[in-house]
Amino acid sequence: MTLRLFNTLTGQLDELSPANGGELRMYACGPTVYDYGHIGNFRTFLQVDVLRRFLKLTGVPVRHVMNITDVDDKIIRNAAELGISIGEYTPKFVDAFFEDLDSLRVERPEFIARATEHIEKMVQLIQRLEAAGAAYKTEDGSWYFRLKSFPEYGKLSKKDLTGIEDGARVDVDEYEKDSARDFALWKAVKPGETSWDTAIGRGRPGWHIECSAMSMEFLGESFDLHAGGEDLMFPHHENEIAQSETATKKPLARHWMHVRFLLVDGKKMSKSDGNYYTLRDLLLKGYKASAVRMALISVPYRHQLNFTFDGLTEATNAIDRLRTFHERVTKAALPTGESEAMQQAAAKARAEYFAALANDLNTADARAPIFDLVRAANTALDKNEFLAGDREAVLATLKDFDAVFDVLEDRDAGPTERAVAWAQADGREVAAELLTRQGLSDGEIDALVAERTQSKKQRNFARADQIRNELAEKGILIEDSKDGVRWKRK
RNA sequence: GCACCGGUGGCGAAGUGGUUAACGCGCUGGUCUGCAAAACCAGUAUUCAUGGGUUCAAAUCCCAUUCGGUGCUCCA
Structure with missing residues (x-):
């Protein structure tokens, strides 16, 4: 099954597959x-x-590179305010970033490229551009890309800049540029700023050059896919294209994917509007990492997603349904045999699931057949028509679902504990409720559940209910079933 | 101002010319249960922002209006 993915460059759904067979090379x-x-x-x-994950699920190996921009204006500014170097400033946020990715179960790219570790490659690329007549140095020692040297500029974002007059938005600090739209490749050193002493002078890289240099380093001069947030389309990706393609005379990437911005409560997220949330904020409000993952994944990437707390609750409950079902299918005592109906239902769900994702990663559509299968299987289980041979077929479909969604297994305690530990270390307030929930170990819960079961057998329902209520207060829910008692953390 | 995207049940969200408008959450009633929970069943949009048009046929195409969002500047 080949993925058809919207390509910003062509404006249509294009099949995405490795150009050279083998690995799909993406940045x-x-x-x-x-x-x-x-x-x-x-x-x-x-x-x-x-x-x-979908590429891998369909048998396409991936060579995925992600950059870490660890030098830029904001970093320099923030570090300066604290009176420390950028090398002292960024590690904390790099570590936090990867911890957050882990919490959200985002797979690590095969390669992580840090801007500050590839300065030399950037310098070489700028020299190459200079040789091609596309880069020039200004009096202060900065380097710029000459936009006029790249007539195709704007082909990604479909902007026609020919009609835009120079001077309309000239930055007074940059009067030395040949043209107002020429963008910085290298910024000359300023007093007190981090800088590198290089063949093209002392300074630091412009923002765009790192991606051109590092993608070339890890993926070659032309690769399969370049992805990023929609805001990066212009100017960042447009500038990357200009730099890379001027230097190599080859297409930078055949396929471009852009993820739309999300809104929070119907508005663009911003710190001043008070609707700005980090992952840690949400974990500390008691939401599970898996719910955040589910909520952020469930709306297809090309659509605006309106993030709300109701949406997180919805995701939490949807995951609960799936997890409950998964456990039921896994553990249920089943009659031997195979049922034609369930075999077909599992196969149909699987096929529809794959088809939905292959259609421009339609995650919303992909969920539907899985929930259809859950209902059909629950019904069969209730009627004792779900047979032992059906278990494998249904679990196989769930496994494919989870290969992309990755929410079935409850691993939510870890991220929340980490967030709590971080908040305490950082001197932030942690809700008491969050702390009490962590108060009971699995063994203690098992003991209480056993006592409740015993009480029930003796028809001491008052004691049984008392235990159930106590556990509920600590976020532990009990469910009785014909296959025994199970509990879960809310 | 210019450009682009979108308005589908209480909420989220599929569906982009043709069976009863997916799926999730929520809500109501029922079954099951000592009571719950889970699960299942039934109900919950005769209708897809509004008005007009094209068509045998439109949520799906066209025009207008309106509302919301985004981009044009750092931003995932």
């Missing part, structure tokens, strides 16, 4: 590590995760 823009990641960042990384 996805990563974070600028000047602060903790917010849910908008993570929507993009999660959607790219969906993409790479």
Whole structure:
């Protein structure tokens, strides 16, 4: 099954497959590590995760590179305010970023490329551009890309810049540029700023050059897919194309994927509007990492997603349904044999699931057949028509579902515990409820559940209900079934 | 201002010319249960922002209106 993915460059759904057979080589823009990641960042990384997981599920090996921008204006500014170097400033946020990715179960790209570790490659690329007549140095020692040297500029974002007059938006600090739209490749050193002493002078890289240099380093001069948030389309990706293609005379990437911004409560997220959330904020409000993952994944990447707390609750409950079902199918005592109906239902769900994802990663559509299967199987289980031979077929379909969604197994305690530990270490307030929930060990719960079962046998329902209520207060829910008692953490 | 995207049940969200408008959450009633929970069953949009048009046929195409969002500048 071949994935048909919207290609920003062509404006249509194009099949995505490795140009040279073998690995699919992709580059996805990563974070600028000047602060903790917010849910908008993570929507993009999660959607790219969906993409790479689906590729792997369909048998396409992936060579995925993500950059870490660990030098830029904001980082320099923030570090300066604290009176420390950028090398002292960024590690905390790099670590936090990867911890958050782990919490959200985002797979690690095969390669992580840090801007500050590839300065030399960037310098070489700028020299190459200079040789091609596309880069020039200004009096202060900065280097710029000459936009006029790349007539195709704007082909990705479909912008026609020919009609835009120079001077309309000239930045007064940049009067030395040949043209107002020429963009920086290298910024001359300023007093007190981090800089590198290089063949093209002392300074630091412009933002766009790192991606051109590092994608070339890890993926070659032309590769299969380049992805990122929609905001990066212009100017960032447009500039990457200009730099790379001018230097190599080859298409940078055949396929471009852009993830739409999310809204929070119907508005663009911003700190001043008070609707700005990091992953940690949500975990500390008691939401599960899996629910955040589910909520951010369930709306297809090309659609605006309106993030709300109701949406997180919905995701939480949907996951509960799936997990409850998964456990039921796994553990139920079943009559021997195979039922034609269930075999077919599992196969149909699987086929529809794959078809939905292959159609431009339609995650919303992909969920539907899985829930259809859950209902059909629950019904069969209730009627004792679900047979032992059906278990494998249904679990196989769930496994394919989870290969992309990755929410079935309850691993939510870890991220929440980490968030709590981080908040306490950081001197932040932690809700008491969150702490009490962590108060009971599995063994203690098992003991209480056993006592309740015993009480029930003795028809001491008062004691049984008392135990159930006590556990409920601590976020533990009990469910009696014909296959025994099970409990789960809310 | 210019450009783009979208308005589908209480909420989220599929579906982009043709069976009873997926799926999830929620809500109501029922079955099951000592009571719950889970699960299942039934109900919950005669209708897809509004008005007009094209067509044998439109949520799906066209026009207008309206509302919301985004981009044009750092931003995932």
